[in-house]
Amino acid sequence: MERFKYSFVVGNMNLGVHMAFIVKKKIKGNEYYYLNENKRVDGKVKTKTLAYLGKIREDAEQKAEEFMKQFSVNTNSKNENIRKENIQISKLKSFPINIEELAQFCKSKGFVFRSSDIYGGFSGFWDFGPLGVELFNNIKQDWWNYFVRQNENVVGLDASIISHPKTWKASGHITGFKDVAVVCKKCKKSVKLELSEFGKVKCDCGGEYEKIGVFDMLFKTNVGALDKSEAYLRGETAQAMFMDFKLIHQTSRMKLPFGIAQIGRCFRNEIAPRDFLFRGREFHIGEIEFFIDSDEKKCGLLEKKHLNLKLKLLDAETQEKGNGNLNETTIGNMLKGKKLEEWHAYWLAEQIFWFKSLNLNEIKIREHMKDELSHYSSATFDIDYEYSFGSNEIAGNANRGQYDLLQHVKESKQKMEIFDEKTNKKVLPMVIEPTFGMERIFLALLTKAYSKNEKGEIVLQLPSKLAPIKAAIFPIVKKQEFEKMARDVFFELKKEFNVIYDGSGSIGRRYSRNDEIGTPYCITIDGDSLKNKDVTVRIRDNGKQVRIKIKDLKESLRKSINEGEDILRLGRIVDTRKK
Numbered sequence: 024m025e026r027f028k029y030s031f032v033v034g035n036m037n038l039g040v041h042m043a044f045i046v047k048k049k050i051k052g053n054e055y056y057y058l059n060e061n062k063r064v065d066g067k068v069k070t071k072t073l074a075y076l077g078k079i080r081e082d083a084e085q086k087a088e089e090f091m092k093q094f095s096v097n098t099n100s101k102n103e104n105i106r107k108e109n110i111q112i113s114k115l116k117s118f119p120i121n122i123e124e125l126a127q128f129c130k131s132k133g134f135v136f137r138s139s140d141i142y143g144g145f146s147g148f149w150d151f152g153p154l155g156v157e158l159f160n161n162i163k164q165d166w167w168n169y170f171v172r173q174n175e176n177v178v179g180l181d182a183s184i185i186s187h188p189k190t191w192k193a194s195g196h197i198t199g200f201k202d203v204a205v206v207c208k209k210c211k212k213s214v215k216l217e218l219s220e221f222g223k224v225k226c227d228c229g230g231e232y233e234k235i236g237v238f239d240m241l242f243k244t245n246v247g248a249l250d251k252s253e254a255y256l257r258g259e260t261a262q263a264m265f266m267d268f269k270l271i272h273q274t275s276r277m278k279l280p281f282g283i284a285q286i287g288r289c290f291r292n293e294i295a296p297r298d299f300l301f302r303g304r305e306f307h308i309g310e311i312e313f314f315i316d317s318d319e320k321k322c323g324l325l326e327k328k329h330l331n332l333k334l335k336l337l338d339a340e341t342q343e344k345g346n347g348n349l350n351e352t353t354i355g356n357m358l359k360g361k362k363l364e365e366w367h368a369y370w371l372a373e374q375i376f377w378f379k380s381l382n383l384n385e386i387k388i389r390e391h392m393k394d395e396l397s398h399y400s401s402a403t404f405d406i407d408y409e410y411s412f413g414s415n416e417i418a419g420n421a422n423r424g425q426y427d428l429l430q431h432v433k434e435s436k437q438k439m440e441i442f443d444e445k446t447n448k449k450v451l452p453m454v455i456e457p458t459f460g461m462e463r464i465f466l467a468l469l470t471k472a473y474s475k476n477e478k479g480e481i482v483l484q485l486p487s488k489l490a491p492i493k494a495a496i497f498p499i500v501k502k503q504e505f506e507k508m509a510r511d512v513f514f515e516l517k518k519e520f521n522v523i524y525d526g527s528g529s530i531g532r533r534y535s536r537n538d539e540i541g542t543p544y545c546i547t548i549d550g551d552s553l554k555n556k557d558v559t560v561r562i563r564d565n566g567k568q569v570r571i572k573i574k575d576l577k578e579s580l581r582k583s584i585n586e587g588e589d590i591l592r593l594g595r596i597v598d599t600r601k602k
């Protein structure tokens with residue numbers, strides 16, 4: 024570990040004098056920067072990590088300064104109330120974690136394992152463990168509820184992974200979906216580039232790249248035993264939505280504009296899978312293809328809340344000037360600036376609203392520059408999330424025009440126009456495509472939730488509707504009458520929620536192992552429970568406790584988990600300070 028001379032003193036309020044240092048750690052050959060703090064406790068100097076600062080030294084220095092500014096504002100505040108609030112919040116502090124630590128945490132708790140771990144893993148493939156599959160299913164279900172169930176004009180699809188090989192000819196994947204493997208002539212590091220990047224970009228060390236070969240991104244397979252034909256595992260989910268568009272229009276009585284949504288596995292033969300679940304060879308996309316009559320410019324669903332939605336935008340002009348500054352703007356202003364059309368604006372806003380509903384507020388929008396727009400798109404936006412280890416793309420939104428439908432018309436010789444009753448004419452619609460990297464959302468939720476309490480123990484502050492386990496049920500002691508009652512409560516709740524029974528260890532130990540995996544409620548059966556037929560519900564995020572009658576327990580959990588009601592208001596609050 025390398026420590027820089029660079030250091031500065033921060034606030035000297037109640038917390039005493041702190042020294043903060045930027046330190047560089049080397050993990051598996053990669054360098055990472057952290058902001059550490061030294062603090063004198065009982066005559067000994069203790070070091071604590073305040074923030075993760077990224078992989079680049081210049082960025083690290085800037086981030087450190089920003090962090091310090093915030094820190095001194097908080098600790099020097101003259102307003103007693105604000106200071107008190109800060110101290111309260113600091114009881115449970117979000118803790119920056121890097122990607123290696125996150126992978127390690129996911130393995131140790133049963134969220135995510137390397138695929139075929141006993142054989143040393145298989146690069147680019149991952150298994151969701153018992154907690155991971157619950158969390159991932161909950162994310163997918165919430166997505167489905169928001170984008171399909173709650174929209175009158177969106178229907179679902181679950182298409183096959185292997186489709187007719189002509190699909191990929193029409194989509195352009197067979198000719199265009201290739202990567203170039205290169206090696207740096209100077210530092211010998213090998214990476215992959217997109218075909219268009221070759222010859223234009225250099226290695227981080229300044230070295231030139233040498234071509235090793237060109238590879239197909241699509242996985243090939245053979246279909247049938249005797250009359251073998253070559254096919255592909257899908258590289259994206261979108262194509263089935265285009266191919267089934269007309270069938271769905273005919274069978275679901277949908278009228279333009281309408282959308283088809285799907286969450287499904289995709290496969291890309293990445294040359295260099297890396298960064299845990301970020302760039303795997305098998306992954307999930309959640310996607311909507313929204314079909315609109317190109318003449319219908321007005322979006323009837325666009326409301327004030329969409330127009331007034333504030334966002335941070337890195338626009339094309341700013342990037343073309345070589346500048347990385349974000350502009351604060353609104354969807355309404357983007358429309359006025361003709362950066363996108365109304366339907367496109369509506370879906371971009373809806374995507375951000377969904378992220379906000381999961382408490383993922385650290386969102387930035389990046390507009391694609393003219394020369395990076397795909398051949399099919401007139402406007403595309405990346406939605407980036409500010410992970411504790413740096414900003415990365417989490418979703419996107421492209422205006423694909425009529426490109427895909429026209430390609431399939433050409434390849435299949437079928438007509439893809441539909442008759443629009445509203446205008447009494449045949450229409451080949453244009454398409455807006457909001458798309459989501461589902462594993463990347465999984466990672467954003469975990470990094471956002473990862474916190475530590477004042478004892479330094481991990482508390483995973485997942486939204487309760489997404490938490491893998493909703494409640495843990497404990498008998499206070501190992502005695503038959505308590506255990507029987509606890510098991511009755513457990514089996515009753517299990518009919519509706521994913522709950523666990525935890526009968527061993529001290530109550531404190533049982534709380535902390537449930538905090539660590541994000542269980543929002545711990546339910547204890549104690550002496551009073553036997554008399555009063557009630558339980559104590561302890562809340563993960565603030566340690567507060569409430570007494571609830573067993574007969575009301577299911578309804579209380581339903582309200583707090585599904586409807587976001589504060590469970591403290593659904594029972595009698597217990598004064599935990601007395602105990």
Ligand SMILES: [Zn+2]
Nearest residue numbers: 207210226228
């Ligand atoms: Zn190099």
